[in-house]
Amino acid sequence: MQPARDLKPNFSIPVPSTAAGSDSYLQSNVRMSLEDSDLWKSFHELGTEMIITKPGRRMFPHCKITLSGLLPYAKYIILVDMVPVDGFRYKWNKDRWEVAGKAEPQPPCRTYLHPDSPAPGSHWMKQPVSFLKLKLTNNTLDQHGHIILHSMHRYQPRFHVVQADDLFSVRWSVFQTFTFPETIFTAVTAYQNGKITKLKIDHNPFAKGFREQGTNTKRRMLKSQMCPEKDAKKANAIKQEDEQENLQAEFRGSFYESYEEDHASLPKPKDEKSVKEGRCSPWGADPDPSQSLRTDSPLGSDTREIYNTEQLVPAPASYQLYSKFQDFGKSPSSSTSAASSSRSGRPSFESRASDVATVPDQDTNKPSALEMPSSSCPPSLPPGPPTHQDYAGVLNVAVASPQTKTGVIGHIYNPYTTEQALGQWNGPPHGQYGSSAYPSHHLPSDYSAQSMHHGYHHGNVPDWSQYPLFSYSCW
């Protein structure tokens, strides 16, 4: 399966004119593919739902990728984050998802760092890279570092490959971002689409207990014995439910078959990236099969195109933050912009600027991120009318606070600006998801604890794990 966008399309937004062909060439060498693509497609065609809970829930299917084209001896860091697909909140109405209103302000953006990071390219390429332990939560005050999402909102995982020797170097490095259309999902606190439930039960070994018939019936019987009054009350409902289960059991056996038939009758999309939307699709009525996945969004195609192209990692604001951090930890260069950072003598930055994951610092006149309230979401947008999905700032990193040279970790939220243009960041939201939600004083102990309790170690962990640059790393 091809990523939704290759590097160039991925970062087709205005980039510095310094974009060097050689750098682009290097970038294009790196390839990423999604494992279990068929499984993802199966879910996607039904409208993937990901359960999010307060304590955190794993993804299923979980993200698993294969990488190629890396330099075998160069070190890379692999990151994952989630970006909103659009600016809407959804609701499940009968048998399909419908827009329920504008999206809520984005929660703190967190980035999942693969525990093997940093590792040489040969390590990443020798076997698929799994993000099994990535967890999603709807708890905006989560202190476990899980990725925070809003329920009933749609998201898409993004995979970032960063050539960097350590986490400190990330800010100097080239981000290469990959996305896969079939990984778009709706975050839910409880399954809405029964087909998704069944698909998960059928494929997830942890759900085996629910796969075998009788388990739930047994539980019902136990409950009935304990609460006979309720049993009488629900007898009819249960009976109907059991009958429905039988029907569903039959349906399950023939589901994929009939589903394939359904889809066989549909015109094939021209673009491989496009996702078939058949009759089973829960996304709206009469979906146009020629539309790509993102046409599920009520946004117009133009807007979606903007979404597609604006995958910027990190944002100008991020650069400012990084630069500030640099002031503290690395070098005395100014904290104004990416350009200023590029003057700090790190050649790798040049290639980053040429690439992808950056946008020119077009907003140096605006207050820097650090001059704004810590909780603000200040990304500087590219010129032109603002759009919904200016996911400018992505990396939500914990950095050593410039104010405290003792290395107290500050948490810099740099949420997507998806709804800034819509005014969703007006007022309170800044404070709502501010860094205070993730107290800086809490981080060091948390992460040191995590690193201590995890048995896994690789070459660099003992060193860089002391520097919890990222909000989440699964050690």
Next chain:
DNA sequence: TCTTCTAGCACGTTTGAAATGG
């Protein structure tokens, strides 16, 4: 009234330490 969220539950899987055997 409806939709969404949460806590508790029971079950299977995974994990890692302890026990065992070569």
Next chain:
DNA sequence: ACCATTTCAAACGTGCTAGAAG
């Protein structure tokens, strides 16, 4: 003493459900 294999209990992950909350 060392290593590999097996055993087993605890931890973990899962979807289901009733009830609460908005």
